[in-house]
Amino acid sequence: MSLRLTILGCHSATPRSRAHTSSQFLELNNDCFLIDCGEGTQRQLRKYKIKFSKIKYVCISHLHGDHFFGLIGLISTFNLLNRDKELHIYGPKGIKEIILLQLQLSKSWVDYPLHFHELSTSESQLILDNDKVEVYTIPLNHRIYTNGFLFREKKQERKLHMSRIDHYPEIEICDYQNLKNGKDFKREDGSFIENKELTLDPPKPISYAYCSDTAYDESIVPLIHQSDLLYHESTFLQEHHELAKKTKHSTALQAGSIAAKAEVKKLLLGHYSSRYKDLELFLKEANQVFTNTELAEAGKQIFIDTYS
């Protein structure tokens, strides 16, 4: 049970010499996601030696170019690499038309199963639910239809408390799965041993909330409450809060405020405007209201496991 997040790009607007647009690679409970895919993402994947074949799901927050212009190239490259595993794309309605039009006009149909899951509702919804993870949308408040994503490990089974189980010779190995599932043990005389006597709580599932791009909006707080990690965009510093409001972006102080209200464990800032040269100012500003904050930067990895 672990999370490893690799930042591939975390700057806004356009790719520049040392500024890569939004993309992150997330490994959660051994399932792998690409979150947003700005132009140049496939080069960043190669730079950080992330195997293309590991990516099973791609989640696109919105259709501004700095979040998805690299997707068509990645889809094409998967084909050139002879991918045969299915690929699932989650993103706003319209993303399928954009990709298929380009494949059609280039006569470059992909040979692997490509599944689109187009999003259009403005309520949070469960969009992926497998045996390892759940993914929910986080409706964001931006100039165009935008979702963040909450990635959460599936709840684990209860842990057997063996030193206690050993006191009851009538409990056999074939009973263990029922105990892990939370059932009480039924004795032959019809009485019960309560499950909580025989098992321990499983670790709390690790969760990661990705929120880019958005105006300051407290309505997301319940959705991301007590997440282990929150990436919240901070395009601007507070000195430009009017510009943030106008363009429906956030300041570092606002990102910190959301992190504090949501009681997350760690905050990661990113999506910096190119107008700022000293990114440490973002950290200082967020730290005023939320101390456990880090700056995203290309190549940075954040690792969380159940026992950290």
Added chain:
Amino acid sequence: MSLRLTILGCHSATPRSRAHTSSQFLELNNDCFLIDCGEGTQRQLRKYKIKFSKIKYVCISHLHGDHFFGLIGLISTFNLLNRDKELHIYGPKGIKEIILLQLQLSKSWVDYPLHFHELSTSESQLILDNDKVEVYTIPLNHRIYTNGFLFREKKQERKLHMSRIDHYPEIEICDYQNLKNGKDFKREDGSFIENKELTLDPPKPISYAYCSDTAYDESIVPLIHQSDLLYHESTFLQEHHELAKKTKHSTALQAGSIAAKAEVKKLLLGHYSSRYKDLELFLKEANQVFTNTELAEAGKQIFIDTYS
């Protein structure tokens, strides 16, 4: 009267760590063209310090991703940079739909005039004709509809042969333009002094032929005849000529052969397949049939002026 060509990328298929997909920046007689625009082209433009605002025309050979996936990002970046000058895009039919769909879905209409010139004929045609240059399509033989482009300076006026003109006091400054235009000088007695007595031939207009991607096809030879510079794709070496034929690409030997038949002054090779590590083999192969050959590589500049 000069040509400066900057290679931004010259590898096939997908962008990799040290392999950039097709794009070139051409300055010809002070007009500036971007030729093809693979993913990452805008980063390459920045790397080689080419001002975005200089680009007036974009010529896209075909709709395979390694030749145009960077275009939508570049168009968007122009807008973020507050471009107001018009931009002309020349490319296969369909390119307008791809670009406009993405601008529409991202609600990111550009604020500068964006003109599409969609190409669909299979005959060479004059697609641009201004006071500085002419551009013709070079129909190529590839898996999808593809054009190369022939860029040629406009023919200059004849040069005044002043030491001879000085022998004729009746020729005044106001007559010079007629002489430059090739007209004979008419004396007052009605007789003529022939133009060739009074002027010199202007320099031959510089021309550049860009041919990517294409199978070996001699039908292009008359179109590119005696060009000052030919870029001809060489995806493969001759050992893989069957693969070249199957995928409608060329080998280095075939590129050299086209250069020789067309009697061009210089050949530039590119669009190398990633299977080859030693690119010098391309040079050696082409040199068997055409000696004045160079390998394209990102950052390389080729300069030609009228007197070189």
